[in-house]
């Protein structure tokens with residue numbers, strides 16, 4: 369269980385995290401969602417004691433990170449997958465981490481097996497693809513068999529196969545009863561990965577709810593309308609209720625019956641009148657009013673193949 373209360377962080381004049389309170393429960397994957405610069409990494413660093421809050425606090429199982437007796441046995445984190453000595457093998461890297469944290473050496477082979485790196489464990493980590501580096505980072509996070517796991521943007525730059533692997537792995541960790549907190553700015557990915565969402569924008573909490581609730585709340589009463597007389601229909605709708613789409617408008621605040629009746633009583637022909645099932649993207653934009661571009665990242669990131677190390 370992670371509990372943040374009034375968590376605030378100033379960097380000089382920049383208010384990176386602003387009075388943030390949220391809970392992350394065990395046995396589930398909780399997504400930490402927000403556009404670039406929203407304060408996700410700063411929050412994760414404060415959870416891990418790598419940064420001190422200006423005010424407020426965050427605890428893991430009721431204790432601040434600095435109060436934990438065996439931090440690696442309580443919380444594991446993947447912050448930067450490339451943080452590894454390039455000439456060290458994966459096995460040597462993990463053995464060094466285990467030794468410096470009083471973790472038995474046999475655990476190294478266990479975590480290599482869990483993340484599927486046993487066959488390349490003797491190769492230099494510097495030659496690993498991004499996907500393999502992510503697996504190594506996850507193996508390191510699992511070394512102390514912690515109850516709580518944090519992942520900062522774990523699918524960034526991964527190919528579809530790597531993304532799928534991470535997604536399934538997070539579900540597995542949650543099914544084992546662990547607390548899994550994963551940050552991302554990729555909304556589509558979080559919709560598939562997380563059952564709960566903590567959503568922030570500009571350092572502030574926007575919402576904490578299940579993913580389903582988040583989408584349902586924001587996407588109610590959105591109706592797609594196509595018509596050869598759109599301008600006339602628009603003039604009859606409440607101000608700011610319609611936004612343009614490629615081939616029509618998206619109306620919020622009115623249900624399809626009302627729009628249909630309005631069109632009929634004014635002799636307006638409709639080619640489409642369809643209530644929209646909400647996507648996470650729509651939900652986010654409606655709730656935050658932000659116009660950040662979101663995408664799954666699958667197309668542009670497919671070039672990073674999960675190749676074996678040289």
Ligand SMILES: Nc1ncnc2c1ncn2[C@@H]1O[C@H](COP(=O)(O)OP(=O)(O)OP(=O)(O)O)[C@@H](O)[C@H]1O
Nearest residue numbers: 379382384402403404405406407408409410411553
């Ligand atoms: N060490 C620092 N010194 C000064 N400003 C910082 C520092 N770290 C973060 N910031 C600022 O704090 C804000 C939040 O940054 P943060 O990296 O936490 O956001 P984020 O949601 O993780 O974004 P991203 O997805 O781009 O990493 C940004 O305005 C950033 O420029």
